Amino acid sequence: MFSAFTNSLKIPELRSRIFYTLALLFVARVGAHIPLPGLDPKPLQDFFAANSGGASGAVVGLYNMFTGGALLKGAVFALGIMPYISASIIFQLMSAVIPGLSRLQQEGDVGRQKLTQYTRYATVLICLIQGTLLILTLENPSRLFQGYDVNTYGQIVIAGHTTFLLTSVIFLTAGTMILMWLGEQITARGIGNGTSLLITIGILADIPGAATTLWNLINPAVGVKGLGAPQLIVMLILFLVVTMGLIAVVQGQRKIPVQYAKRVVGNKVMGGQNSFLPLKVNYSGVMPVIFASAILLFPQQIFSWLGAAFDLPFLVEFAQNLVSGHWVYYVVMGSLILFFSYFWVSVMFKPIQIADDLKKYGGYIPGVRPGEPTARFLDFVMTRLTLAGAVFLTIIAVFPDLLMNQLKVPHRIAIFFGGTGMLITVGVILDTMKQVETFLLQRHYDGFLKKGRVRARSGNVATALNEAADMQTVGKLWLVLGIIFAIGIAAWIVKK
Numbered sequence: 001m002f003s004a005f006t007n008s009l010k011i012p013e014l015r016s017r018i019f020y021t022l023a024l025l026f027v028a029r030v031g032a033h034i035p036l037p038g039l040d041p042k043p044l045q046d047f048f049a050a051n052s053g054g055a056s057g058a059v060v061g062l063y064n065m066f067t068g069g070a071l072l073k074g075a076v077f078a079l080g081i082m083p084y085i086s087a088s089i090i091f092q093l094m095s096a097v098i099p100g101l102s103r104l105q106q107e108g109d110v111g112r113q114k115l116t117q118y119t120r121y122a123t124v125l126i127c128l129i130q131g132t133l134l135i136l137t138l139e140n141p142s143r144l145f146q147g148y149d150v151n152t153y154g155q156i157v158i159a160g161h162t163t164f165l166l167t168s169v170i171f172l173t174a175g176t177m178i179l180m181w182l183g184e185q186i187t188a189r190g191i192g193n194g195t196s197l198l199i200t201i202g203i204l205a206d207i208p209g210a211a212t213t214l215w216n217l218i219n220p221a222v223g224v225k226g227l228g229a230p231q232l233i234v235m236l237i238l239f240l241v242v243t244m245g246l247i248a249v250v251q252g253q254r255k256i257p258v259q260y261a262k263r264v265v266g267n268k269v270m271g272g273q274n275s276f277l278p279l280k281v282n283y284s285g286v287m288p289v290i291f292a293s294a295i296l297l298f299p300q301q302i303f304s305w306l307g308a309a310f311d312l313p314f315l316v317e318f319a320q321n322l323v324s325g326h327w328v329y330y331v332v333m334g335s336l337i338l339f340f341s342y343f344w345v346s347v348m349f350k351p352i353q354i355a356d357d358l359k360k361y362g363g364y365i366p367g368v369r370p371g372e373p374t375a376r377f378l379d380f381v382m383t384r385l386t387l388a389g390a391v392f393l394t395i396i397a398v399f400p401d402l403l404m405n406q407l408k409v410p411h412r413i414a415i416f417f418g419g420t421g422m423l424i425t426v427g428v429i430l431d432t433m434k435q436v437e438t439f440l441l442q443r444h445y446d447g448f449l450k451k452g453r454v455r456a457r458s459g460n461v462a463t464a465l466n467e468a469a470d471m472q473t474v475g476k477l478w479l480v481l482g483i484i485f486a487i488g489i490a491a492w493i494v495k496k
Helices: 002-008 012-031 042-050 055-066 082-094 099-105 109-139 161-189 194-204 207-218 229-251 287-309 313-321 327-348 351-360 372-406 411-417 419-442 461-495
Strands: 253-260 263-265 268-270 274-280
Touching: 002 012, 002 419, 012 161, 012 194, 012 419, 055 194, 082 109, 082 161, 099 109, 109 161, 161 194, 194 419, 207 411, 229 372, 229 411, 229 419, 253 372, 274 372, 287 313, 287 327, 287 372, 287 419, 313 327, 327 372, 351 372, 372 411, 372 419, 411 419
Parallel strands: none
Antiparallel strands: 253 274, 263 268
16 A cells, blocks of 8 residues: 555656645635735634533534635635535536526537636626625624623634725635636646535644644643543544545445346347446445534524524523434434435435436346336345435434543544534545545555455566656655645744
């Protein structure tokens, strides 16, 4: 596996793509640390540190995770890449119900370019709306963040209202559009998965902070209860078990056997081979958790406001039960994840279209008649797989909350034991490794996993000499990366 990383730098094209991707990711992280003019992020950071376990802290923490920490820093990238992802999801869902958009998807590159153009326009509109709401919220934080007191934490916005609102909305919209462009460039000229990599890097950016928190637990101050060796071992085992479970379910699929009938085309006999149709266990990915988390956060605030305004104690009590740690929260959360899992599969998975395509190309599932019986069989199998995937998503989504509420694990550490962030991180890393491995196998190098794979080697002497010459530059490249990494660690230590 480690030799695969070295081999990645021996291929000139792959090496340039890797360094191009790292450079653009560096630009994205720089933008997440440039604050908006006229904004003091320290009061918001203090409020989040004091209320990270409550509902208001959960709102800030969820959005801050997707922006890579840019929200708590009051940066120009505070909206993150989420408006672009929201616009993409909207058009993806609308394509399933609007015939005009569905036809554009089937028109090839021209139609996809048109959909991309519409998505960009929608991204600008969403940025303008979200940017305005965010600035208005920061000017009056008590409207959204329950328990925020200006006298205790301080004023977040320290500039004039009109000027700050106009300039900040422009900066926030421009920041999201820059991130969108960076993601598209990484997808086209880098190693792929540009938008997903931007989110993943933002999530992993909190690893140094989590490591610092863990170190403070292992070496606590005098009079403070720390983390003993047995608890540390249990946490490491839990982390490994959760990570392995995530990889198993993300990669898990049921292979439906497909057999193609032989066809005579001219003087050639085509078809007759056996294949399979992969149906993923977690077909909907992380989307049900994102939808459920976003929807569940706002009723708590609304019911709390209504109960306080109209003196309705039962609404206030119900709002308190929707906070993480109560059984009502977990029941509603699991129900929403189950609903959105089936909703996403019903919209994106088309068993009738798959059955028609198999019938058109002479394929059939052994033991199942072509046409409508095949569609019913695929729908039955996907329904059972979706239930298993939804149960797994529910367990992963609530596991960090259980650690925080039951075992009192700090929030910065608990988020790496499951939840939305780990689902995204594991999925993106696996996809990225697959793409890099494709480059390696095309050039007759071993991939990241050697077991069960025939190793192909080039017997050309000239090729071997060229590879040896490339190896001489590998050490210099690793040296440059090591120097950059050492400078970053030194800057982080000095900042602390």
